[in-house]
Amino acid sequence: MWDTSKDYRLLVAEKSVELFLRAVEGANFKGKWNKKQALQTARKMTSEIQTLYYSYLEPSEMAKTPQIGLLEDQAMEIVEALGGESWHRQFLELANRDEKEKLEESLAKIKFFLNTISGLVNRLSLGQINDPVIGIDIKKGEISSVSRHPHADQLLVCNVNLQERALTVVTNDLEIKEANQVAVALLPPEVFMGITSEGMFLGVDGVVLKDVKGDLGKIPHGIPLKAVNETRNLVENFLQ
Known part of the structure; x- marks a missing residue:
């Protein structure tokens, strides 16, 4: 039986949600976006990941679960809440020079989170791999x-x-x-x-x-x- 509670793919996914929440909670993004929706949706993702922790399914089976599909849908909802497909461009365009260094760090954290979630199904499809x-x-x-x-x-x-x-x-x-x-x-x-x-x-x-x-x-x-x-x-x- 595969110990899903120690699967590095799920551990990093959950940690990436935490990283996203900290980045958005402390952000002062200028432009049209829905901070409340982005945060609420991200918080829901943690419970889906927790469900997978205790599923004890093979990784290839986890990749087919409703939770994975829901996580992907929630990531898309967050992109929409941030302003749509070009969300990061509007934030950069509206920032002044003094704000850009900190802003680029926050945007990079959000991109890491979105990439981690969107790539989760492919990493799970690789099967039982116990390596960080x-x-x-x-x-x-x-x-x-x-x-x-x-x-x-x-x-x-x-x-x-x-x-x-x-x-x-x-x-x-x-x-x-x-x-x-x-x-x-x-x-x-x-x-x-x-x-x-x-x-x-x-x-x-x-x-x-x-x-x-x-x-x-x-x-x-x-x-x-x-x-x-x-x-x-x-x-x-x-x-x-």
Whole structure:
């Protein structure tokens, strides 16, 4: 029997709801959006995840439950409450320069939450995997642009194309270049001297993997096991 109460996919999903609630409760977003509805809907999601905790179903069976469908519907309701498909753009456009750094961090936390919930069914479909890395998505991306970090000479700021979306990743590998094919762990956002990083490149011995195989936006192929060690630790830290 699979112990669903210890399934990392559910643990990270529940923690991502908490992250979302904190981000929205403390936010001062400008524009047309329904804060009350967003918060109320997110709070309902916790009870659906708790139901899955005590289901003791196989992961592939959990993926077919009404709770998963309801979580996906609730995530879509939250997007509508935030202002619709381009919700994050309106908040950025209405923010002044002094507000943008904190705003970008809050928006990144919301994106992480929405991605965690929307990708839950696919991660559950992978079956019985007792490893923290299964709690988040790892996808193949392509570097679309690279720039120096404005406040740190030993960091680069990369825009990464994941096919369905783009994200920002801060890295200390100064050899990374445009068009590199990378593996990205979509982790809880972290701020590096004013720049919010939405994930981490997988690498070995401090060097980013730059010729990753597979389809853009999908799980990369042939990743060395030790390349996910740091991701595993970061997921565990997030859950503490």
